[in-house]
Amino acid sequence: MRIRALLLLVCVSGPRAIGAQVVPATVARTGVFFESYSFGTGLAFNRLSEMTVPITVTHHFGSRVTVDVGTAFASASVSHTGGATLDHSGFVDTDIRATVAVVPGRLLFNVVGTLPTGATAVPDTTIPLFGATATDLLGFTTPTFGSGGGVSAGFASAFKLGQRWAAGTGASYRYGASYTPVENGTDLVPGGEVRVRVGVEGPFGGGKYFRGAFVYTTTGANDLGNGKRSLIGDRALLYAAMSAPLGRGSLSLYGWEMRRFDVGTTDTLVVPVPRGNVLALGVRYEHALSPKTTLVPLLEVRHELTGTDSTTSLTLLGYLLRTGTDFRYRLSERALLVVQAQVAFGRLHDEDQDVSLVGPRLGAFIEWSR
Numbered sequence: 001m002r003i004r005a006l007l008l009l010v011c012v013s014g015p016r017a018i019g020a021q022v023v024p025a026t027v028a029r030t031g032v033f034f035e036s037y038s039f040g041t042g043l044a045f046n047r048l049s050e051m052t053v054p055i056t057v058t059h060h061f062g063s064r065v066t067v068d069v070g071t072a073f074a075s076a077s078v079s080h081t082g083g084a085t086l087d088h089s090g091f092v093d094t095d096i097r098a099t100v101a102v103v104p105g106r107l108l109f110n111v112v113g114t115l116p117t118g119a120t121a122v123p124d125t126t127i128p129l130f131g132a133t134a135t136d137l138l139g140f141t142t143p144t145f146g147s148g149g150g151v152s153a154g155f156a157s158a159f160k161l162g163q164r165w166a167a168g169t170g171a172s173y174r175y176g177a178s179y180t181p182v183e184n185g186t187d188l189v190p191g192g193e194v195r196v197r198v199g200v201e202g203p204f205g206g207g208k209y210f211r212g213a214f215v216y217t218t219t220g221a222n223d224l225g226n227g228k229r230s231l232i233g234d235r236a237l238l239y240a241a242m243s244a245p246l247g248r249g250s251l252s253l254y255g256w257e258m259r260r261f262d263v264g265t266t267d268t269l270v271v272p273v274p275r276g277n278v279l280a281l282g283v284r285y286e287h288a289l290s291p292k293t294t295l296v297p298l299l300e301v302r303h304e305l306t307g308t309d310s311t312t313s314l315t316l317l318g319y320l321l322r323t324g325t326d327f328r329y330r331l332s333e334r335a336l337l338v339v340q341a342q343v344a345f346g347r348l349h350d351e352d353q354d355v356s357l358v359g360p361r362l363g364a365f366i367e368w369s370r
Contacts (some may be wrong), residue, residue: 024334024369027058031365033141037344042353043081048132050076052141054365063104068097071117074142078129086129092145093118102155110172111153118146121180136258136278137304137318137346141363148179150190156197165202171195188230191220208244215239224271232273233261249287256280262310276306277314296326298342320346324361336367 036049056070071094077087094115102109122130134143154172161167176190199213215237222230241254257279263272282300289295300322305314324342331337340363348355 025060027367027369029056029365029367030054031338031363033340033361033363033365035140035359035361037138037357037359039348040356041081042355043348043350045078045080045128045132047079048077048138050074050133050140050142054141064101066099068095068099070095070097072142074145076129076133076140076142076145078132086126088119088122088126088129088145090119090145091117092142093147093149106157106159108156109153110155111151113151114147114149116147116149116177116179118144120146120148121183121185124182124185127182135304135317137302137320137348139302139320148177148188148190150174150176152193154195161200161202165200168197168199170197170199186225188225189223191222193217193219206244208242210240210242212240213238221270228269228271229267230271230273231263231265233263233275235260246285247287249285252284252286254282254284262307264310272309274306274308275310275314276304276317278302278304292330294328296328297323298325299323302346316349318346318348318357320344320357322361331366334369337364338367339364 031054033052033054034050036047038047039045052072052074054070054072056068058066058068060066072092073090074092075087075089077085079085094117095112096115097110097112100109101107130145132138133140133145152172152174154170156168156170158166158168172195174193174195176193178187178189180186181188195215195217197213197215199211201209201211203209215235217235217237219232219234222232224230235258237256237258239254239256241252243250243252245251257277260273260276262275263270265272280300280302282298284296284298287295287297302320302322304317304319306317307314322342322344324340327339327341329337329339340361342361344357344359344361346357348357
């Protein structure tokens with residue numbers, strides 16, 4: 001079962017591990033999440049808020065095929081210091097993922113189709129809103145709202161390391177369809193994206209358990225029309241987590257670092273995405289209050305640096321401290337309720353301005369299985 005969990009770790013897009021356990025045939029999840037940040041003086045805006053209603057359904061067709069469908073309704077707004085407000089509401093793109101166990105427990109094939117049900121051809125006045133919600137430092141539930149859709153395909157394989165550990169590898173390629181991101185603008189043709197993943201996991205002394213993954217991503221140039229291109233540098237992400245029993249619960253320590261490299265060009269027709277570095281460290285403690293209820297307090301710190309090119313040093317973009325708790329309640333054998341309450345404090349650095357920020361993240365979702 002550990003091999004199967006590791007296959008899923010290296011197959012999905014990001015550092016998420018899914019516990020090795022027998023899963024029900026169908027799992028549906030929905031809920032509502034609200035997050036908002038208030039900023040001190042010095043920025044062009046003083047508040048940024050977002051509400052998300054996610055909807056996902058997973059169905060297992062026997063032991064070899066799994067299909068996931070996921071989308072969300074999102075509403076975001078940014079309030080300018082002058083009193084004006086920019087907002088957007090609507091569904092985001094819809095992902096349909098199929099995972100096939102070509103060799104059960106050894107080789108998975110994965111294909112994802114993204115339907116363009118989200119926002120495209122938006123007014124140019126809303127661009128600052130979309131840019132603000134996409135920052136990794138704030139970590140909004142919905143960082144992007146739409147594209148022209150696309151398709152990606154890949155594989156994941158895993159093998160044992162000794163008697164108790166396992167390693168896995170995976171790779172995928174994504175093709176994005178062209179679309180018009182701004183009203184009355186030119187078409188954007190996304191570049192292809194290649195992602196390679198390596199993971200390892202296993203137990204060690206005293207009931208401890210380790211999971212780790214390395215992800216490397218490279219993306220081709222985005223064609224902006226009229227001879228212009230947009231380039232994002234290669235990204236490397238390292239993730240690690242360790243859990244250990246503590247008292248009547250389990251303590252988990254985790255961290256991840258994402259580094260975006262310089263695009264390495266001086267072409268005036270190229271719009272480069274600045275290089276950067278995001279570091280996150282966190283701790284969670286799962287404590288069972290009763291057979292049906294679990295309390296999960298957490299503490300996380302994020303720190304982001306950015307820089308224009310390789311000739312200059314990275315400078316501080318900001319840091320964030322988030323704390324709060326999750327409350328899990330088992331409604332029945334088939335239904336689980338999770339309530340989340342968190343608050344974040346931090347600072348943003350914008351040129352010569354050092355601006356404070358504070359805001360809550362509140363949410364509740366229900367998971368139903370059969």
